[in-house]
Amino acid sequence: MDRVDVYLEPVRAFMHELGAFLPRLGVALVVMLLGILLAKAARFAIQRGLRAINFHILTKRSGMDNFLKRGGTLIDTVDLFGLLAYWLVILIALVVAFNGLGLTHVTELLGRVMWFVPKVIVALLILAFGAYFARFVANAVYTYCENAGIHDGDSLSRLARYAIMAFVVMIALDQMEVGGTIIRDAFLIVLGGVVLAIALAFGLGGREWAAARLEEWWPTKQRDRIP
Incomplete structure (x- = not known):
């Protein structure tokens, strides 16, 4: 009998662990099922809510929808x-389910991913409003140049739009904590290089062109009238 008990002891331990694990597995499956249903409801509510406030018009005018289409997305x-x-709710359900199963390492990994998704959402909002503002400023610059008789209005409007978008992208990346100080330092280095290149171009070979543009935009007669 003692020998039989020795052989049956691992089986008893396994059955005990299985009996304790099955209820937790059932709860985890229920949590996942509810999570999927809530995720679908959240996706539907977000999409309907944003379209109700005409947010899709803003993203279309800002150029983000066209950018996504060029990337091959539907x-x-x-x-x-x-x-x-949808995936934020799914990740929350996974964290709750795996936490109930006692898989702490998986829970920690999913928790990090879960906290990253809201940062992506905020970054996309920054890009959407920033791109719309950049396009608005570009149109304003172009309209002003047309009314003022400046022939380089298209180039100036594009320059204003690209400059604003560069700052917007940098803010969005900083929101997602991507790159950190490396992105900011690289942006400042590139910006400084562009400014230096433009300054050298004007100083070495573009003085006559700059003088002509200045005379075209702001004639000498108008400057002489200023006290």
């Missing part, structure tokens, strides 16, 4: 926000 920015909300 969804627009509103659908992308809904997809991010």
Whole structure:
């Protein structure tokens, strides 16, 4: 009998662990099922809510929808926000489910990914409003140049738009904590290099062109009238 008990002891231990694990597995499956249902509801609510406030018009005018289409995606920015909300809820459900199963290492990894998704959502909002503002400023610059008779209005409007978008992208990357100080330092180095290149170009070979543009934009007669 003692020998039989020795052989049966691992089986008893396994059955005991299995009996304790099955209820937790059942709870985890229920949590995942509820998570999927809530994720679908969240995606539907986000998409309908954003379209109700005409957010898709803003993203279309800002150029983000066109950017996504050029990348080969079949969804627009509103659908992308809904997809991010869907996966955020799914990740929350996974964290709760794995935490109930006692898989702490998996829970920690999923928790890091889960906290990264809201940063991506905020970064996309920054890009959407920043791109719309950049396009608005570019149109304003172009309209002013046309009314003032400046022939380089298209180039100036593009320069203003690209400059604003560069700052917007840097803010979005900083929001996602991508690159950190490396991105900022690289941007400042590139910006300084561009400014230096323009200064050298004007100083070495573009003085006559700059003088002609200054005379065209701001004639000498108007400057002489200023006390």
